[in-house]
Amino acid sequence: MALIQCPNCNKRISSLAKTCPHCAAKSSGDNESLNRISHIRRSNQLMNHSFFAMTLFIAGVVIWFWGGEPAEGARANIAGVCVVFGFVGYLIARVRIVLHKRKSV
Numbered sequence: 001m002a003l004i005q006c007p008n009c010n011k012r013i014s015s016l017a018k019t020c021p022h023c024a025a026k027s028s029g030d031n032e033s034l035n036r037i038s039h040i041r042r043s044n045q046l047m048n049h050s051f052f053a054m055t056l057f058i059a060g061v062v063i064w065f066w067g068g069e070p071a072e073g074a075r076a077n078i079a080g081v082c083v084v085f086g087f088v089g090y091l092i093a094r095v096r097i098v099l100h101k102r103k104s105v
Contacts, residue, residue, distance in 0.1 A: 007037040039103070046100055050093035057086025 002015045008025040019026050060082025064071045071079050 004034060005038055007034050007041065010038065039100075042100060043097070046093060046097045050090060050097065053086050053089030053093050055086070056082050057090060060084075060086055 003012045004015050005011070006013050006020040006023060006025060009020060009023040011020070011022045013020050013022070060079045063075060063082060064079035066075075070076070
């Protein structure tokens with residue numbers, strides 16, 4: 001008997017359990033396929049984080065140059081915050097994706 005992660009809720013359950021006690025998801029006896037499903041879901045979640053951060057960065061650049069001239073005042077502050085958080089968020093998301101891909105499935 002080993003503890004595995006439920007592919008639906010990612011909580012630890014027994015490998016012998018027929019259903020997850022937390023979310024009531026049915027568990028087949030094939031742990032390899034459950035691990036693969038969990039790995040794919042996590043990969044998709046990390047890619048969504050990456051896309052969101054990239055969108056935030058692009059929105060900051062668009063806000064900064066909207067109207068043909070560089071932003072001033074509050075618009076410049078909002079654009080700067082979007083650019084910084086988008087860029088840093090994107091870098092963090094990409095590092096997490098690389099680390100996740102290094103894990104064996």
